[in-house]
Amino acid sequence: MFAKSKSFLFSMSKLFHHHHHQQWREMGAMAKVRLKWVKNKNLDHIIDTETDLKAACILKDAIKRSPTGFLTAKSVADWQKLLGLTVPVLRFLRRYPTLFHEFPHARYASLPCFKLTETALMLDSQEEIIHQSHESDTVERLCRLLMMMRTRTVSLRSLHSLKFDLGLPDNYEKTLVMRYPDHFCFVKASNGNPCLKLVTWRDEFAFSALQKRNERDAVTGEDGLYREFKRGQSALTFAISFPRGYGAQKKVKAWMDEFQKLPYISPYEDASNIDPESDLMEKRAVGVLHELLSLTIHKKTKRNYLRSMRGELNIPHKFTRLFTRYPGIFYLSLKCKTTTVILKEGYRRGKLVDPHPLTRLRDKFYHVMRTGFLYRARGVGMVSKEELLLDKVDDEGPEEEGSEEEEIVEGSELEEDSEDE
Known part of the structure; x- marks a missing residue:
């Protein structure tokens, strides 16, 4: 169904960028809104x-x-x-x-x-049984991660950091990778660091979690937005769950409405033709981070793990501001002396919505x-x-602490360039 998505969405991004570039650059609301960090205890x-x-x-x-x-x-x-x-x-x-x-x-x-x-x-x-029975799912997630990279490669050091979050087996280099020579190969980067490279582009994987969710809604009749998107008449929207007190603010609502109306650029598309300072590129970067977190089985990872892949993902140097500017999509946790980013739609009342085995x-x-x-x-x-x-094995999960508990922390500024452990 998505075999032609790569060329279709690429042509869409070119069309919007060529004819509407000035429109995306003059959205004052997107540049001015600043939100305080809200602590979520769950x-x-x-x-x-x-x-x-x-x-x-x-x-x-x-x-x-x-x-x-x-x-x-x-x-x-x-x-x-x-x-x-x-x-x-x-x-x-x-x-x-x-x-x-x-x-x-x-x-x-x-x-x-x-x-x-x-x-x-x-x-x-x-x-071990789960890794074996869900190996095709693991291979797909690893392919999709590589397909998001500019050179279709990722350093083994970065991949090792993500191993737990991606649900890779402990010895994935010797077992999983070696069993799929038509999918993966080991190469050395220009600096000599060992990397994993995608052998062949996989059209069947070149669609994002956001596209899949909207497609499911279209099939079930819950949302006609995806059908309009495929006809080039609409943009896909992100699921938004604002912290308490933000959703009713007119300024915030107007800003998010403008953001949602921007064309959706798939994280598997070539974005080199988009102005890096434009609002369109900002939405594309949000989409990349949304997709990468969707690939993790716990729908979260450490900020530093993303920083090590920033160049390959083509996201801004100071990308933490994207998490703080879009608290309806992401949540930043400062627990355990590190900074962890969570995809909010992946959780409901402190539990995973769709838990992986x-x-x-x-x-x-x-x-x-x-x-x-x-x-x-x-x-x-x-x-x-x-x-x-x-x-x-039941759906125990972390203990729930009642309803969603959120607290606006006055004077809290998340340091963009601070380093985690």
């Missing part, structure tokens, strides 16, 4: 819980990769920053006895060692972690094997 809570979850998953994979089947406290002592933890790694490992079994080293009795418990191994085997398993993983934390004195038998069956 979304911040997700960052809190998933920071520990990600650290535990990384340690689980590291123990599994270890030739000895365990890690020593000394070998992970300097991993605190890497894992994004606010406590020493040894203390973190001891918090979760349901996952990590502590025992003394065979030669050095005072050196603590950690191996995976039977519970952790069972969860890991279920994760891997996120559901990670919910179970977090349940096991929390159980171990609460009942450390009672050993590892607090989690039954029946609870861990794959078909028993």
Whole structure:
């Protein structure tokens, strides 16, 4: 259905840019509106819980990769920053006895060692099943990420940072990539850094999450906007969920109405012909960030992970302002000494709207972690094997804190050029 979308949307962008360039440049409302940062406690809570979850998953994979089947406290002592933890790694490992079994080293009795418990191994085997059964979905997401890049390449360093967010298997370079030589290949950048490159453009993947959502609405009769878009008569609009107090402001409403009326340029289109200072390019950049977050299974990632790909994605150097200018689309969390950006439409009342099977398993993983934390004195038998069956994985997710709790933080300015950990 989207086989011709690439040429169609490219010609559209040229048409709008040539005939309406001045119109997009003179929208005063888009240049003047500034919004205060609004704190969302539900979304911040997700960052809190998933920071520990990600650290535990990384340690689980590291123990599994270890030739000895365990890690020593000394070998992970300097991993605190890497894992994004606010406590020493040894203390973190001891918090979760349901996952990590502590025992003394065979030669050095005072050196603590950690191996995976039977519970952790069972969860890991279920994760392997999910990776295998959803491999085509993972390949598509990886292709689409590369298709958004200017040179169809991404550095392995940047990709490794996104591994958890994209739901890639731990050893994706040796397994997933190597099984698809007609999709991916390894190359070296001009600076010598290893990169992953898309071998062949995939027309069947060249449509965005926003296009797919509007197409579904058109098919179900909920929205005729997509049919008009395909005839070149309308622009596609983003789902907007304003923080409390913003949606009723006339100035904000007028600004967003003008923004939504701008032509939608697919993130898979060539945008080199668009004025980089124009409002049209700003909407295109918002679309790129929207699509990249849509590709992540938790609908969020760290701002610094995006910064490392800014040039390839062709988004502004100071792109954080896009998140703060469009708080109805994105949310910035400052929890855990880092800056995380969340796609708001991906969540409803603190839970994922459309959870990927891997996120559901990670919910179970977090349940096991929390159980171990609460009942450390009672050993590892607090989690039954029946609870861990794959078909028993429920939609637990992070605990909900009631209704959406939002708070305007006076005087809060998010530093554009500040660096996360």
